[in-house]
Amino acid sequence: MSKIELSASLVVFDTFYKTRSVSSTSEILGISRSTVRSHFDRLAQMLSGGDAITRRGKITNEGERLYDRIRHDLAALSQNLDNIAVTSPRRGQFAWASQRHPIYLLDDKTQCVPIIYQAWQAWRSGNAGLESLAMRALVPWSLILRPWTEGWVLVEIGEKSSFATWFGAERARYFKSGLRQVDLTGDISFAETTRAYDEAARWGTPVLHHVQACIPRIKGADNQWISYQRLVLPIKWGDELGLAVFVARTNNIQIDGLSEQNRHLLEPDLLMEDEPTQLGTL
8 A cells, every 4th residue: 555545544534533423534535435444455465464443334353453553553644634824915026925825725626716626635535546537537737747867847738727728738748848847837846845755755744835026927928927726646657656636726715814906807718617627537
């Protein structure tokens, strides 16, 4: 079991332990009951020597012992997922403000852009492999990265991604040919972006940010305001670890300390608020 699979299974087991119901766990996490049980089987095989941790919808003695053994890891995982870091707006040629949010914000459809919500649903339902139907269906809206000696290398830019539709297909191809560290906001958020990528890979957990920035959309042109939600998902890519990054332009961002007078709204034609279509099996 990979770190990614283990993190997802721990989330499922923790939810079940608190609800004591497969049906409730299924409903809360938006996954099928058979998927819930498959996560239990994974944990049993890896952490309890194959002994069942649930039986007929109830936690076994082995499950209780397992939970007691891993509850500190679950608390650390929860703290990691819920950590909020605020970066103050920057002055100068580029303006930029960002705030990290707990991933449970993604469970509220009113708080997140549809493609971000869909990506989270696919990941937490156990479809963390790029070869899975759910993740492959989302690739057109994503940036796919893999580890590189100096960080991360961009290997695929989805034609429907914010990166491609904001900068244009030609400039996107240029970025793909030479980019080693990727972010819509450029060098101004280099350090934070790198931390988000490294953390997602290290812990096997998603990272969610809301961002507002003023950056050049076209080379040589004046800077233009953009606001977006960014979700970094660790994924399996064959035997390798990779990252799927989803960026959705929206005015629905929450950044503490960003006053209304400093909030710049995108024009309707630049928003990515539509429900993605032709996603296949999710």
